[in-house]
Amino acid sequence: MDWSDRRTRFRALIEGDRCVHPGSVFDAMSARIAEDLGFEIGMFAGSTASLAVLGAPDHIVLTLPEFAGQAYRICRAGNLAILVDADHGYGNALNVMRTVEELETAGVSAASIEDTELPQPFGSVGTPRMLSIEEGVGKMKAAIEARQDPKFVIAGRTSACTISDVNDCIARAKAYEAAGVDMIFLAGVKTIDDIESVATEINIPMVIGGGPTPDLDHYSKIGVRIALQGHKPIMAAVQGVYDTLKALRDGVPHGDIEYYAKPNLMTQVTRSGDYDRWMKDFLGG
Numbered sequence: 001m002d003w004s005d006r007r008t009r010f011r012a013l014i015e016g017d018r019c020v021h022p023g024s025v026f027d028a029m030s031a032r033i034a035e036d037l038g039f040e041i042g043m044f045a046g047s048t049a050s051l052a053v054l055g056a057p058d059h060i061v062l063t064l065p066e067f068a069g070q071a072y073r074i075c076r077a078g079n080l081a082i083l084v085d086a087d088h089g090y091g092n093a094l095n096v097m098r099t100v101e102e103l104e105t106a107g108v109s110a111a112s113i114e115d116t117e118l119p120q121p122f123g124s125v126g127t128p129r130m131l132s133i134e135e136g137v138g139k140m141k142a143a144i145e146a147r148q149d150p151k152f153v154i155a156g157r158t159s160a161c162t163i164s165d166v167n168d169c170i171a172r173a174k175a176y177e178a179a180g181v182d183m184i185f186l187a188g189v190k191t192i193d194d195i196e197s198v199a200t201e202i203n204i205p206m207v208i209g210g211g212p213t214p215d216l217d218h219y220s221k222i223g224v225r226i227a228l229q230g231h232k233p234i235m236a237a238v239q240g241v242y243d244t245l246k247a248l249r250d251g252v253p254h255g256d257i258e259y260y261a262k263p264n265l266m267t268q269v270t271r272s273g274d275y276d277r278w279m280k281d282f283l284g285g
Contacts, residue, residue: 003107006081007151010109013040013081014153014183014205014226019219024231026052027070028077029269035080036268041109041226044074045085048234060119064090068102075107083110083207083226085157088118093138097146100154104146110153112185112207113143115172116163128163133175140179155207157185166194170201177202183225185209192218199223 013020022043023034034042046067047058053066071084084103089096096113103111115136117129131139136158143154156176160169173184185207189195192212199206205225208214214227244257267273 006079007109010081010153011151019216019224019227021227021229024233025074026234028073030233031074031077031080032269035078042080042082044071044082045231046087048231051234064099064102068106071108072106081109084108086111086113089113089139093142096139096142100143100146104149104152112155112157113139114157116159130163133172137175137179140176140181144180153182155183155185156181157187159187161194162188166197170198173198173202177204183207196222
């Protein structure tokens with residue numbers, strides 16, 4: 001498949017002058033829904049991937065093939081540009097290279113690589129630790145080296161504002177920018193002051209994950225181009241399945257279940273019209 005158009009659109013977005021919310025997606029149908037609703041980009045996070053593929057919490061137990069496979073299914077379902085959270089790149093700098101290769105092949109438009117020590121080492125549970133800046137820089141350089149399509153965006157992700165302090169965060173952001181990343185992804189940042197402190201020290205756009213309630217106009221002015229809104233869609237899907245199954249188990253008649261996707265929406269998100277046409281054209285239907 002040709003992934004060029006969506007990557008061009010993603011590049012244009014981050015090089016523009018406004019901040020957007022991505023649609024949090026986790027499978028083919030959620031990606032189509034986000035695209036149909038007009039989201040400029042989608043976000044496929046490691047946490048939602050672990051939930052969707054394994055039914056497991058975000059403890060870095062998902063493998064790269066599982067993550068890249070689900071990313072491919074999301075990308076091939078439509079034309080939405082997808083940013084993925086590739087966690088720590090599934091290992092050291094050489095593993096990061098393999099991660100970028102697989103995600104680029106899967107059709108992803110952008111990937112973030114973070115500088116947290118993952119998976120959590122023995123004895124560190126509950127106390128996240130940062131990689132050294134030198135190792136973080138090595139991972140960013142490896143990601144850039146592995147990139148084949150120059151339109152593919154590499155974001156350097158750091159949780160330093162939360163784990164250490166804003167000065168460490170600034171030092172890392174500047175180092176990753178110097179290494180050649182296209183964006184800085186600030187994860188878990190707590191205050192707008194911290195965001196502004198980082199923004200004044202770098203010359204590349206930012207992604208904000210967590211943090212204060214976003215003011216998109218203000219974010220746009222200080223160089224933030226993507227502001228996450230959490231990952232409620234997959235939680236809503238879980239709740240919907242739970243409520244429906246519970247009602248059926250409790251004896252509610254099938255015909256009395258009201259909160260479900262009606263046929264017109266199912267036809268839309270499954271692209272049933274395309275399949276009908278293909279069956280007619282190619283199967284003599």
